Amino acid sequence: MKLITAILKPFKLEDVKSALQAHGVTGMTVSEASGFGRQKGHTEIYRGAEYTVDLVPKVRLEVLADDADVDAVVDVILKAASTGAIGDGKVWTTPVEQVVRVRTGERGSDAI
């Protein structure tokens, strides 16, 4: 079992959500995030005053997936999130030891 974490451009969230739902993913966690990668933020000039936007607003999306389905889910995210421009984000996976559904106590794949 893996936790897939994706950092996306905010406006791509709806596309990614729809694509994941179409793929059969039923649950996900979404939160607001800020940061920078190679994009490094950008500089703005307004009325002579220069200011740097250090942290770029992003969306963080987390999905749990069975080992067998991980690559497919990552592909779905990549396809839906890509604009080809700098700042499209990242996707990574991390191993998960155990998952338990709080309501029923189901564990492992049954809890996804």
Place this chain on the structure above:
Amino acid sequence: MSTRERRERSNESDRSLLSLFYSCALEHLQIKGERGVALAAVGGYGRGELSPGSDLDILILHRGQFSDEKLGAFVNALLYPLWDSNKVDHSVRTRSETNKTAESDLKTALGLLDIRLVAGDPDLVAGVQRDALESWQKNSRSRLPELKQSMSVRHHRAGELAYLLEPDIKEARGGLRDITALRAIALSGAVHVPLERISFAESRLNDLRESLHITTGRNRDRLLFQEQDKVAKALDYLDADSMMSEVAQLARSVDYLLEYTWHLLEHKGRDGLGRFLRKPRIVSVAKNLSVRSNEIVINPLVDIAQDPMIGLRAAAVAAQLGLPISLVSCGLIKTSLSDGTGTLPNPWPRQARESLIALIGAGESMVRVFESLDQEEIIFDWIPEWRPLRSLAQRNALHRHTVDRHMVETAVQAAKLTRKVHRPDLLLFAALFHDIGKGEAQDHCDRGARLVAPLATRIGFSTDDVETIVLLVAHHLLLSATATRRDLDDPATIASIIDVIPDLNTLELLHALSIADGEATGSAGWSDWKASLVNDLVSRVRSKMSGSMIAQPPSITDEQLLLAQSGELSVVLEKHASGYSIEIVCPDKPGLLSLVAGVLNILRLDVKSARTKSHGVSAVMSWIVSPEPHAPVINQISLRNELVKAFEDSSGIEEKIMLRAQAYASIPSIPVPAPEVVYFNDAATDATVIEVRSHDRPGLLFRIGWAITHAQVDIHSAIVTTLGAEAIDTLYVSEFNGGPLGTLRAEEVTSELRRSLK
């Protein structure tokens, strides 16, 4: 569900306790029970208000003549049968023990104010009742602040009944406990509390609580989301939304009376000299308005038919000074609107519009004044469009307030942003009405745009301004929706915004409105994250737009040109809707703007707008001024004489203005955003433009002119505008020997200006 049923429930408990009391007294105390022992109801039970899940609050009083053993057996025998059917909260005390406990425990003291004999010795209960009331009244100076403190802790814990999604009808602010507190304040005799104003709220909230207890079969007072439909049905409401709207309205009426009562209590006898003279000090603050006992009071002898704008002026002054309008004055305004003497013409005169803007722009202190206009049903006469939105519930996790309160809160947030825009009046107005389209199953932005156009026209905005307001209301979600859902790197996204927003001014206004709306919605709908996305979008759009937001210097008419060329002094004074319009053509000299502004200030004339321009050896100035209360009557000749005197010797002007400023310092004030002073070196070829945005105050223009002149800078042209309580002054300045200021000089002059405005 009704007061009668709750009373019947209480009577039934009385009857069963009565027979139980006498049989237990006979068995365990060997007395018939009329002497030396009594059973009394306190708290809600004392008032005869018993809901199915209410606690039975009882006090067993005795004279200390029984052994502990006997008394214990009696109490146990009395309470044992009750435990199965009720939650009993009891205490067993002598009269002196009761008094002692009440002294140290506020809850006991409050409960005893409602004490009522159920069974036994009537003298014993009457004695305790007398003691409780006497002690409460005698110690009200210490007990009422204690009550306020405990309420504030409870309000903090339980939140506001009017706005919570799942409120506690009893504990929340504006709930049943607050009604009990108001009754206790009334009983203290410290201040008159018109309890009849909340009698409907009390019985209705008790109905709700009773229905909630019956529906859930439990004694919980929190109206949970899942119970709201059932309770609404049981009480014959159309649906849960309409029930929650009424709950909000009831809670607001309680809270309003409570706030007003605390205000009266806090300011009672704190009127400076008035305390010693035994009559309240009265300070006149505007035409026919004064401050008395820290309230705004309308002169009771005023003929409102001659001054129909007094209601709006009272609201504006109250909000700007952070004081409430007295209930009597609210009554005067309401009567004048009912009998038609206070009806405003259509469109509203400029002064009425300015008052409305000054009210909206007062920030936090506007909430209380606006609430009084709602509670006294005054606002609906001025703005009938407000009524359908009154306490309109928004039962979703995104919003923390009802629709009307959300719009008021948005205006409060907008007031913090008035320095960021060039038209604070349009921002404030759009903020107060941005959700006016809610309440129907249609897109609220489209509907709002349709509703706000006739409203803004009636309020007296120009056609262009109405167009801007309509655009702001129609597109108030545009920036935040685009920033979060569209690709900001895509030029089409930026182009789509430019298609809708015609100029930089409107962009600036829409940006401020989006922030104000978001901040007022709360953390569920707005965050730094979202704000940064919107900022990014706005800066991208701005970089693609052209034009200038800076006010352009006025043009001179041919007639003014001839007078200017003569180099002589000419003064023309005419009556104007706001007071007077004054045209002055005079020989130009450094410091002229502050000198004339100073003379006008000393004559108690408030500058509403000014357009000045140097031409050759002369300066041409057009002023619109409004006389303050007690302003001396002036005419063209007296004004000319005052100006001539000041041109000859200006040494006393600054001192006189300082004295006036000191006099104003004794009048209460509200916190306002700091003045904003910015300069532009690229906005004009031969001058530097300095823009000052500030809260308006007496002598503001004099200070600005004075600071600039002292920095050895010449003012070519000035455009001075007052919008509500905000002033925007644009000054075209240059070095005495000509040419715009260098960057360092401009920095120096603007810092000097900022210092002088502190």
